[in-house]
Amino acid sequence: MSLAFDADVALPEAADLHRRLADASPAEVIATALATVGRDRLAVVSSFGTESAVLLKIVADVDPAIPVVFLDTGWLFQETLDYRDTLTRRLGLRDVRTVSPDSERLAATDPERDLWYSDADACCRIRKVEPLARALAPFAGWINGRKRFQGGARAAIPVVEADGARLKFNPLAAVSADELAAIFKLADLPPHPLAASGFASVGCMPCTSRAQPGEDARTGRWRGRGKTECGIHTIATS
Template sequence: MSELAQSVSLPSANPSEARARDLDAALRAASPPEIIAAALREVGRDRLALVSSFGTESAALLKVMADVDPAIPVVFLDTGWLFAETLAYRDTLIDQLGLTDVRSIKPLDADLDRDDPARDLWFSDPDQCCFIRKVEPLRRALAPFEAWLNGRKRFQGGARAEIPVVEADGVRMKFNPFANVSREDINAIYALGKLPPHPLLASGFLSVGCMPCTSRAESDQDTRSGRWQGRGKTECGIHTMKTS
């Protein structure tokens, strides 16, 4: 907002921005279950979704969510390039955690045929590949919802180092229940919940996305250092582009 707009106290063009700031201040020191419960109270189950990649740390957030309400809708972006191990892990966690509303969303065939007929766009233009396989499908998937939950953590570094607990994402709010957690906290959730690790974690994959753009990484490296190696790219776009 400009200094002029501030001086005359013009209302925010997006009410979710002001509400997100208020909630972020109120929930700054809240635990992950408290943040998820607050999101439920704010918009209701039918208007809240959790977006999960079912990656190497996803089970922790899904476990916390399931303990609060296992019927919260879960959006899973099936890009067409996922590891078979990730798809199997998704099914394992659905059964173990008793998740009742997991929605697998795929890219549109028309977008793939138009922009990636040879299915090699990941190599020539990874940003556009992520857009048609993740950003656009997520926009469609989130259309019915007023708020969404995700598993980003500050300790993952990069663009995630300063994320708030609650933020505005276009017309809806984005809750980051794990913003404040540590790696030790994540490990404790896995241990207490007897959660299985992602099958590829033992093979050196610290963060798992699409097959062409995921590499092994050293254990002392940044968690996401194995994503888009050598490209100067650290995010797929769903957290850097507005979803509405």
């Protein structure tokens, strides 16, 4: 049975689920999310980036009909859009929902499409944070692919946390880079088309660069801007 959550309920519920699932496998976390929230109130948010295939494979193995929300910011590489289509077919995902920024908001705030240069945080807000908040409005819980080994603000993420009035599930939180690579290889998952060109983490075109040897994967995101997150994981979506 699906449960309705509000901010007063989500926090203790998340803490309890985190304790229960701290050592659970990613598949067990996703299955518990499904049982707790219900398929009609649960969404997976995926960038279809370089590491996304692993989470989507596990989701598909648990239930390929769980809705998957994909943000098309208007600045994505064509290779990412193609990869979305490839993985959707390959994994048999049944409900991939592509959401976009509000066109009127873009026309008023970013008419020259140069906001990414003058104010990257504002650009992320109108192209990612606001569209995702609208897309998640019907849901009581969501799943994402953050991992602790990515460092920064992600180094201590729990398996389950409260995101405003929602439950937020991080099934890959404790997975290591080596374990991720092993799952990728074992499942024979296709790589993101840009991975072979040195893109270790892929976001929007203007704010993504290749990672240099020895750099962390996400160093190529917003390089030199003192920015490490777009905002969807640091601003409550409720």
